[in-house]
Amino acid sequence: xxxxxxxxxxxxxxxxxxxxxxxxxxxxLHGAMMVFLFIIPGIPAALGNFVLPLMxxxxxxxxxxxxxxxxxxxxxxxxxxxxxxxxxxxDTGWTFYTPYSTTTPFKGVIPIATGAFILGFSSIFTGLxxxxxxxxxxxxxxxxxxxxxxxxxxxxxxxxxxxxxxxLGITLLLLIVERALGVGIFDPALGGDPILFQHFFWFYSxxxxxxxxxxxxxxxxxxxxxFSRKHIFSYRFIAYSSIAIxxxxxxxxxHHMFTxxxxxxxxxxxxxxxxxxxxxxxxxxxxxxxxxxxxxxxLKTPMLYALSFLFLFAIGGLTGLxxxxxxxxxxxxxxxxxxxxxxxxxxxxxxxxxLGGLHYWWPKMTGKMYSDRQGQIACFLIFIGFNLTFFTQFxxxxxxxxxxxxxxxxxFTTLHVLSTxxxxxxxxxxxLVAYYLIDSLVRGPKAPSNPWGGASLEWxxxxxxxxxxxxxxxxxxxxxxxxxxxxxxxxxxxxxxxKTGAA
Amino acid sequence: MEAETTQxxxxxxxxxxxxxxxxxxxxxxxxxxxxxxxFLATEILLFGGLFCAYSVYRANHPEIFIYAxxxxxxxxxxxxxxxxxxxxxxxxxGVRCAQLGRQRGLVVCLAxxxxxxxxxxxxxxxxYKEKWQHGLLxxxxxxxxxxxxxxxxxxxxxxxxxxxxxxxxxxxxxxSMTPTVVLTTDAGVVVERSKILPAPTxxxxxxxxxxxxxxxxxxxxxxxxxxxVYFLMTGLHGVHVIVGLACIGWILRRAVRGxxxxxxxxxxxxxxxxxxxxxxxxxxxxxxxxxxx
Numbered sequence: 016x017x018x019x020x021x022x023x024x025x026x027x028x029x030x031x032x033x034x035x036x037x038x039x040x041x042x043x044l045h046g047a048m049m050v051f052l053f054i055i056p057g058i059p060a061a062l063g064n065f066v067l068p069l070m071x072x073x074x075x076x077x078x079x080x081x082x083x084x085x086x087x088x089x090x091x092x093x094x095x096x097x098x099x100x101x102x103x104x105x106d107t108g109w110t111f112y113t114p115y116s117t118t119t120p121f122k123g124v125i126p127i128a129t130g131a132f133i134l135g136f137s138s139i140f141t142g143l144x145x146x147x148x149x150x151x152x153x154x155x156x157x158x159x160x161x162x163x164x165x166x167x168x169x170x171x172x173x174x175x176x177x178x179x180x181x182x183l184g185i186t187l188l189l190l191i192v193e194r195a196l197g198v199g200i201f202d203p204a205l206g207g208d209p210i211l212f213q214h215f216f217w218f219y220s221x222x223x224x225x226x227x228x229x230x231x232x233x234x235x236x237x238x239x240x241x242f243s244r245k246h247i248f249s250y251r252f253i254a255y256s257s258i259a260i261x262x263x264x265x266x267x268x269x270h271h272m273f274t275x276x277x278x279x280x281x282x283x284x285x286x287x288x289x290x291x292x293x294x295x296x297x298x299x300x301x302x303x304x305x306x307x308x309x310x311x312x313x314l315k316t317p318m319l320y321a322l323s324f325l326f327l328f329a330i331g332g333l334t335g336l337x338x339x340x341x342x343x344x345x346x347x348x349x350x351x352x353x354x355x356x357x358x359x360x361x362x363x364x365x366x367x368x369x370l371g372g373l374h375y376w377w378p379k380m381t382g383k384m385y386s387d388r389q390g391q392i393a394c395f396l397i398f399i400g401f402n403l404t405f406f407t408q409f410x411x412x413x414x415x416x417x418x419x420x421x422x423x424x425x426x427f428t429t430l431h432v433l434s435t436x437x438x439x440x441x442x443x444x445x446x447l448v449a450y451y452l453i454d455s456l457v458r459g460p461k462a463p464s465n466p467w468g469g470a471s472l473e474w475x476x477x478x479x480x481x482x483x484x485x486x487x488x489x490x491x492x493x494x495x496x497x498x499x500x501x502x503x504x505x506x507x508x509x510x511x512x513x514k515t516g517a518a
Numbered sequence: 519m520e521a522e523t524t525q526x527x528x529x530x531x532x533x534x535x536x537x538x539x540x541x542x543x544x545x546x547x548x549x550x551x552x553x554x555x556x557f558l559a560t561e562i563l564l565f566g567g568l569f570c571a572y573s574v575y576r577a578n579h580p581e582i583f584i585y586a587x588x589x590x591x592x593x594x595x596x597x598x599x600x601x602x603x604x605x606x607x608x609x610x611x612g613v614r615c616a617q618l619g620r621q622r623g624l625v626v627c628l629a630x631x632x633x634x635x636x637x638x639x640x641x642x643x644x645x646y647k648e649k650w651q652h653g654l655l656x657x658x659x660x661x662x663x664x665x666x667x668x669x670x671x672x673x674x675x676x677x678x679x680x681x682x683x684x685x686x687x688x689x690x691x692x693x694s695m696t697p698t699v700v701l702t703t704d705a706g707v708v709v710e711r712s713k714i715l716p717a718p719t720x721x722x723x724x725x726x727x728x729x730x731x732x733x734x735x736x737x738x739x740x741x742x743x744x745x746x747v748y749f750l751m752t753g754l755h756g757v758h759v760i761v762g763l764a765c766i767g768w769i770l771r772r773a774v775r776g777x778x779x780x781x782x783x784x785x786x787x788x789x790x791x792x793x794x795x796x797x798x799x800x801x802x803x804x805x806x807x808x809x810x811x
Contacts, residue, residue, distance in 0.1 A: 074539035185567030200655030206740030
């Protein structure tokens with residue numbers, strides 16, 4: 016919503032609907048809310064918590080109460096975020112760079128930092144829960160390499176959540192004490208070092224990008240294989256590349272600071288490491304395409320999202336290389352190019368995959384089917400709207416439109432208007448998704464156990480699953496072997512071939 | 519509180535102590551233990567940020583650390599180290615007692631651990647109070663009250679004075695920024711550098727009495743950094759001690775009730791792990807802050 020307002024503001028080069036301060040608060044709010052409240056917990060907490068115990072064939076996650084705690088913490092964090100608005104908002108950008116964040120007159124910084132700190136714990140507990148569940152609660156017979164790739168992705172994500180989030184925790188804690196008590200660790204006026212804040216912040220926030228994208232990749236691995244009716248291509252490479260991304264992700268934070276006063280040696284090292292992250296990402300992309308090759312592809316809504324993901328993530332990932340190389344970075348730093356890049360990754364990647372996963376598991380979660388036709392239309396709208404919004408921003412960025420600016424020069428008007436129109440298309444798409452999903456709850460037909468013909472364990476139980484997930488222990492097999500699943504029009508879903516064959 | 523939630527799942531009141539979604543007690547115990555170790559990893563990283571800040575500032579400004587650490591009392595620090603080490607010993611013994619089913623031993627050990635924790639906090643209070651009285655505080659509240667003979671002996675009457683003085687000093691600090699910058703402009707080109715590098719709040723200007731304690735006499739710039747780091751590290755550690763005490767109190771109550779035995783001692787074990795970590799962090803804090811050369 017804040018995003019729509021921000022874009023609306025940009026219809027004209029000067030003030031349209033809000034003042035400069037309101038604009039600053041608005042984009043900050045949009046950034047902080049989306050990053051901390053939605054994109055980071057989106058796939059792991061919303062989809063993962065439901066799917067993970069089903070996929071490992073467990074009755075529940077290892078620590079259900081901890082899981083509930085994590086949910087309550089999320090709510091408390093959200094309350095703090097709202098409270099920050101009530102006490103005057105904040106205009107620091109979601110990055111809270113010091114010393115601006117410790118000196119800005121708006122009083123919302125402490126509440127939002129506290130909120131993000133609490134959300135961090137929520138995230139840590141989710142990750143902790145996932146790792147323990149995957150280690151200890153796999154169904155008998157399920158080895159590490161019989162796990163669906165979504166679990167590998169969640170496992171890699173959980174590692175990042177556990178190892179990176181505490182650093183954000185201490186950073187935000189220092190920011191809070193700094194603002195409240197004047198500790199001065201990051202305040203040059205008191206001998207502190209603001210660059211240290213940037214190092215701390217990005218030490219978390221870059222890996223956090225992988226908290227956002229790696230589970231999305233896991234979702235896509237599932238979708239592509241199921242809707243191509245073909246075994247995933249090169250399972251182990253995809254599994255290992257998730258872990259590789261998690262590991263490399265920790266070593267590249269400095270690429271956010273190329274222009275912040277790092278030594279040029281550091282810049283070169285970080286730039287080289289940044290390129291290395293492209294390798295596992297590309298491995299995944301190639302394997303997905305190879306999985307689809309000669310597959311029997313059905314363009315159901317989840318698959319449309321998966322294909323959008325491939326397209327958008329390729330753009331998002333490749334423009335990341337532009338930004339990762341030092342010379343082009345200096346030109347593109349803090350322009351709309353950066354904005355477009357991370358939206359292609361976070362929106363085109365994470366949000367699209369989230370929607371794909373939501374549509375894929377929706378019947379399992381709710382026991383209801385939505386209208387596939389409406390889903391396809393919405394996906395189409397979102398795809399068009401998204402590209403209209405953000406591709407124009409790539410162009411503006413290369414022409415020097417700086418990010419976070421309230422006003423802009425006349426030459427950018429057309430592109431800004433196009434971008435804003437794209438936002439409205441996106442909004443329509445989202446409203447449509449919300450409409451038919453809610454509608455399916457009320458009027459949707461009952462979902463079969465296995466509407467898509469998935470072979471992983473969650474499709475062996477009823478939709479929605481019973482209290483302890485499985486009424487009889489699931490039979491563990493290859494999660495990507497679709498050979499013995501056939502479509503049965505009577506139940507409008509898939510079932511095991513063996514049953515009919517035995518008759 | 520985080521630690522408590524990690525463990526509380528195991529306290530489910532089903533048949534013996536087995537939660538419904540676990541297949542066996544062993545599986546449950548292993549899960550709990552793995553979860554706790556992961557949680558401890560996050561704790562280390564949480565402190566890692568502070569250790570990192572410490573290293574950066576110590577590497578860049580060793581003189582601050584060498585000068586300021588003299589205001590910490592090695593005696594109290596060493597005493598606290600011993601107290602915590604002893605408490606770790608009693609904690610470990612307590613876990614052993616729980617495993618062997620020695621009910622009385624467990625209760626005594628936990629009570630001793632709890633006692634040690636309180637002693638630690640008591641000593642910490644004495645130390646903090648002393649710093650407070652001398653105005654040896656963090657960041658902008660740093661306004662040392664200097665004594666010509668020995669800074670460790672605070673005249674008790676002077677206690678409230680620095681507290682009253684804080685806001686005034688702080689605002690004076692804020693205002694003193696401009697003159698310092700102007701001063702350097704006279705020197706010529708270095709305006710920009712002077713704005714960033716030597717923070718104009720250098721306590722040298724405030725401490726006009728000039729601490730006569732040291733042979734070199736003058737105080738380095740930005741001594742407040744040391745006290746910021748000191749209070750942050752020991753403060754965060756102190757919070758962890760308090761959380762640890764709450765957890766120990768909780769398992770002590772359960773131990774008195776007779777919940778634990780050879781068959782089920784997960785909470786004792788996990789709280790023990792947490793307590794050892796708290797202890798371990800102090801073992802690093804003590805030399806890093808108190809024993810600097």
